[in-house]
Amino acid sequence: MDALERAVAGSGTAALCQVLAGTGGVGKTQLAAHYARRAWRDGAVDLLAWVTASSRESIVSSYSRLVADVAAADSSDPEQAASRFLAWAETTDRRWLIVLDDLADPADLRGLWPPATPHGQVLITTRRRDAALRGRSRVHIDVGLFTPVESASYMSAQLTALGRRDDPAEIADLAADLGCLPLALAQAAAYLVDLGLDCAAYRSRLADRTRGLADLVPDDSGLPDDHRAALQATWSLSVEHANRLRPSGLARPMLHLASMLDANGIPVAVLTSPPALRYLTDHRPVGTEARSGSVTVEDAAGALRCLDRLSLADHTTDSPHRQVRVHGLIQRTTRETLPSSVQDTLAITCAEALTTVWPMAEGDPVLAQGLRANAEALISHAGAALWVSGCHAVLLRIGESLGLTGLASAARTYFQDLHGAACRHLGRDHADTLTIRHHLLAWQGETGDLAGAKAGFTELLADRTRVLGPEHPDTLATRGDKAALQGRAGDPTGAGEASRRVLEDSLRVLGAEHSQTLTARLNVGHWTGAGGNPAEAVTVCEQLLADTSRMKGADHLKTRAVRLHLAIWRGEAGDPAGAAADFEQLLADQLRVLGPDHPHTLRTRHDLARWRGKAGDPQTAVSDFEQLLVVQLEVLGPDHPDTLMTRHDLASWRGEGGDAHTAVSELEAALVDRLRVLGPDHPDTLTTRANFAYWLGKSGDPAGAVVATSELLADRLRVLGPDHPDTLTTRHNLAQWRAETGDAAGAVAAESEVLADRMRVLGPEHPHTFSARHHLAHWTGRVGDPAGAAALLAQLLADQLRVLGPQHPETRSTEGSLAFWRAEAEGHQPR
Numbered sequence: 051m052d053a054l055e056r057a058v059a060g061s062g063t064a065a066l067c068q069v070l071a072g073t074g075g076v077g078k079t080q081l082a083a084h085y086a087r088r089a090w091r092d093g094a095v096d097l098l099a100w101v102t103a104s105s106r107e108s109i110v111s112s113y114s115r116l117v118a119d120v121a122a123a124d125s126s127d128p129e130q131a132a133s134r135f136l137a138w139a140e141t142t143d144r145r146w147l148i149v150l151d152d153l154a155d156p157a158d159l160r161g162l163w164p165p166a167t168p169h170g171q172v173l174i175t176t177r178r179r180d181a182a183l184r185g186r187s188r189v190h191i192d193v194g195l196f197t198p199v200e201s202a203s204y205m206s207a208q209l210t211a212l213g214r215r216d217d218p219a220e221i222a223d224l225a226a227d228l229g230c231l232p233l234a235l236a237q238a239a240a241y242l243v244d245l246g247l248d249c250a251a252y253r254s255r256l257a258d259r260t261r262g263l264a265d266l267v268p269d270d271s272g273l274p275d276d277h278r279a280a281l282q283a284t285w286s287l288s289v290e291h292a293n294r295l296r297p298s299g300l301a302r303p304m305l306h307l308a309s310m311l312d313a314n315g316i317p318v319a320v321l322t323s324p325p326a327l328r329y330l331t332d333h334r335p336v337g338t339e340a341r342s343g344s345v346t347v348e349d350a351a352g353a354l355r356c357l358d359r360l361s362l363a364d365h366t367t368d369s370p371h372r373q374v375r376v377h378g379l380i381q382r383t384t385r386e387t388l389p390s391s392v393q394d395t396l397a398i399t400c401a402e403a404l405t406t407v408w409p410m411a412e413g414d415p416v417l418a419q420g421l422r423a424n425a426e427a428l429i430s431h432a433g434a435a436l437w438v439s440g441c442h443a444v445l446l447r448i449g450e451s452l453g454l455t456g457l458a459s460a461a462r463t464y465f466q467d468l469h470g471a472a473c474r475h476l477g478r479d480h481a482d483t484l485t486i487r488h489h490l491l492a493w494q495g496e497t498g499d500l501a502g503a504k505a506g507f508t509e510l511l512a513d514r515t516r517v518l519g520p521e522h523p524d525t526l527a528t529r530g531d532k533a534a535l536q537g538r539a540g541d542p543t544g545a546g547e548a549s550r551r552v553l554e555d556s557l558r559v560l561g562a563e564h565s566q567t568l569t570a571r572l573n574v575g576h577w578t579g580a581g582g583n584p585a586e587a588v589t590v591c592e593q594l595l596a597d598t599s600r601m602k603g604a605d606h607l608k609t610r611a612v613r614l615h616l617a618i619w620r621g622e623a624g625d626p627a628g629a630a631a632d633f634e635q636l637l638a639d640q641l642r643v644l645g646p647d648h649p650h651t652l653r654t655r656h657d658l659a660r661w662r663g664k665a666g667d668p669q670t671a672v673s674d675f676e677q678l679l680v681v682q683l684e685v686l687g688p689d690h691p692d693t694l695m696t697r698h699d700l701a702s703w704r705g706e707g708g709d710a711h712t713a714v715s716e717l718e719a720a721l722v723d724r725l726r727v728l729g730p731d732h733p734d735t736l737t738t739r740a741n742f743a744y745w746l747g748k749s750g751d752p753a754g755a756v757v758a759t760s761e762l763l764a765d766r767l768r769v770l771g772p773d774h775p776d777t778l779t780t781r782h783n784l785a786q787w788r789a790e791t792g793d794a795a796g797a798v799a800a801e802s803e804v805l806a807d808r809m810r811v812l813g814p815e816h817p818h819t820f821s822a823r824h825h826l827a828h829w830t831g832r833v834g835d836p837a838g839a840a841a842l843l844a845q846l847l848a849d850q851l852r853v854l855g856p857q858h859p860e861t862r863s864t865e866g867s868l869a870f871w872r873a874e875a876e877g878h879q880p881r
Contacts, residue, residue: 068189133161136163152176205224238284300356320404325400529548529552543577578590584624624854698720763777
């Protein structure tokens with residue numbers, strides 16, 4: 051530690067990279083952790099990043115996770131995401147410390163070295179002493195074994211702390227027997243203290259155990275033979291004793307479980323889950339004392355305390371998830387003692403333990419990241435065990451977790467790689483391989499590639515029909531998701547028709563109460579509303595809510611999903627106040643069931659703010675969005691898609707509240723981040739561009755709005771196609787802003803074309819079609835034909851009264867416009 055402190059103190063203003071090099075078990079990681087904790091505690095750094103550097107993939111993965119917090123949320127190319135994080139580290143004025151722990155190969159850092167900057171520090175632990183780790187900007191610190199004096203001092207301190215006064219000569223002899231290896235000394239000290247042995251007695255046991263052991267410590271540990279022998283002997287003695295402690299017989303199988311997971315931290319819930327308890331029960335030695343036939347959570351916790359007591363694990367109880375850490379060498383030594391069949395059983399057990407504790411709706415990003423890290427560690431140890439009976443569910447959970455965290459492109463890339471592995475292990479036509487393709491395509495759509503995902507679902511549907519048959523639940527699910535992509539790609543009417551056919555077959559094949567059937571009914575309701583009939587969507591959702599509440603219960607996730615859709619379509623059907631009231635009730639239940647920080651709760655707060663604004667209270671909407679943004683920044687991070695959506699909507703409602711200039715500046719800032727995080731062609735990025743152009747015009751710059759909208763139209767034509775509703779809306783907006791610049795006649799011609807295309811694509815009764823008719827009438831009046839405007843509005847009003855009813859806000863708006871243009875027409879009549 052002194053050498054490390056001197057290196058940092060002598061670095062001046064230039065950031066140095068400190069390289070802690072030494073063999074396994076000498077305490078490099080502990081030294082780095084101590085320094086990092088102190089730097090964080092003293093406020094010396096604003097960002098502390100701990101990166102497991104055992105492989106290039108691990109480094110890239112860690113950088114990609116960090117980028118979600120500090121730079122860019124996502125990238126379809128993990129290497130690119132890592133580069134973005136390094137670019138952030140080079141340009142930020144925040145103080146950072148990056149610890150690259152257990153660097154296995156300096157070549158893995160090619161292109162991944164953290165930058166030299168006055169604001170940053172790099173600390174590397176490694177067993178390598180390559181020339182590549184030395185240089186002007188790097189301070190090389192050899193972390194060797196304790197000296198004999200240091201070893202004796204360490205052992206004496208450990209024993210003195212408990213009132214022991216052992217013979218200094220015996221302590222020195224024991225330290226020499228252990229080769230002054232810190233990891234072995236720590237285990238020996240814990241053993242001595244726990245059993246009350248003197249050093250001479252321990253030395254005798256150590257000698258006997260060393261003679262009776264085969265090599266257990268891996269050859270590539272970097273330890274000389276005598277140190278490997280010392281470590282495996284101390285490990286063997288410590289495990290044996292820990293296993294005798296109460297609850298007896300559990301420490302060894304618990305260490306087996308921990309050896310398969312992440313050395314940097316295992317949530318205790320994983321090791322005390324039902325699958326873990328079953329493994330402990332099955333592998334508790336016959337004849338050991340037990341309070342009951344099955345191991346309990348308390349028993350498992352006791353086993354962890356035994357491992358901690360013997361320095362075989364570090365069991366912290368003050369962290370949110372009470373992490374368990376096990377030194378990598380202890381993990382590897384433990385695995386080396388086990389036959390492959392036992393390792394396969396352990397792999398399956400740990401996979402089941404992870405899936406058991408992994409929440410389907412992730413509300414804790416720290417827990418989610420920890421579970422992903424443990425799953426990735428498990429994969430590296432499991433070999434083919436997770437593919438023996440098909441694709442284990444934990445492999446799917448990693449990708450879903452990435453997506454739910456907001457990393458849609460990372461999820462897409464993960465499932466792409468997983469699909470390749472499934473083809474190798476299971477074959478292209480295996481049902482699980484097809485399921486992985488389904489996940490891949492779903493996240494492909496979430497990245498904004500709607501056309502590619504839609505085409506992919508068409509191919510997947512053909513394969514699932516061929517392999518599984520047309521009525522298999524997976525085939526029906528594919529049809530449902532293909533329909534959804536059809537709607538999102540610009541054909542809500544076609545999506546509604548396809549969804550109704552899926553519902554008919556689901557009712558016939560699966561029955562009315564099957565979960566997939568309920569989902570199919572919800573899809574029908576959604577696409578009915580999106581297709582231009584929100585009133586019918588309300589009816590569908592009300593009927594579905596009654597059935598779902600009866601079948602699933604009021605608090606079930608599916609029931610709450612139906613309530614959400616019902617509220618949305620109630621608002622779209624002309625009752626925004628009713629929608630806001632629905633969301634208020636839903637929020638109260640989300641808070642009770644899920645808590646205030648759950649993503650679903652936060653999204654409900656978002657929807658409530660939006661509908662309060664649409665109900666005529668933009669100032670309350672602004673206030674609600676401001677408060678929500680504070681929470682999302684803390685819980686989800688600045689680049690999570692939900693956080694970016696709140697920033698976007700907050701800016702828009704500032705405009706609705708009368709502050710168009712602030713709306714423009716905030717949307718411009720949000721656009722920069724959406725471009726960086728989501729890419730230029732993502733639908734959300736295009737939406738922000740649309741709103742930026744709108745508020746630019748409203749702020750007094752219609753010419754600028756024409757330019758921005760024209761550029762957006764070119765991109766929407768390229769990305770979405772000419773018939774997508776968003777493309778048609780962009781054409782509509784462009785006509786409006788051209789009229790505002792003085793070309794009212796051009797607006798009439800352009801709006802007439804938009805109306806014809808909306809009639810063709812969306813139908814005559816779609817809200818967007820009604821909107822185009824209203825605007826066409828307006829601009830007809832503006833070019834000097836108020837009578838023509840009144841005639842068009844009279845026809846529109848008749849249709850709106852029939853379709854929407856007299857109380858709908860759009861109907862009343864048309865009534866007002868009609869009265870205005872009739873008055874204008876009468877004023878133009880010759881007297």
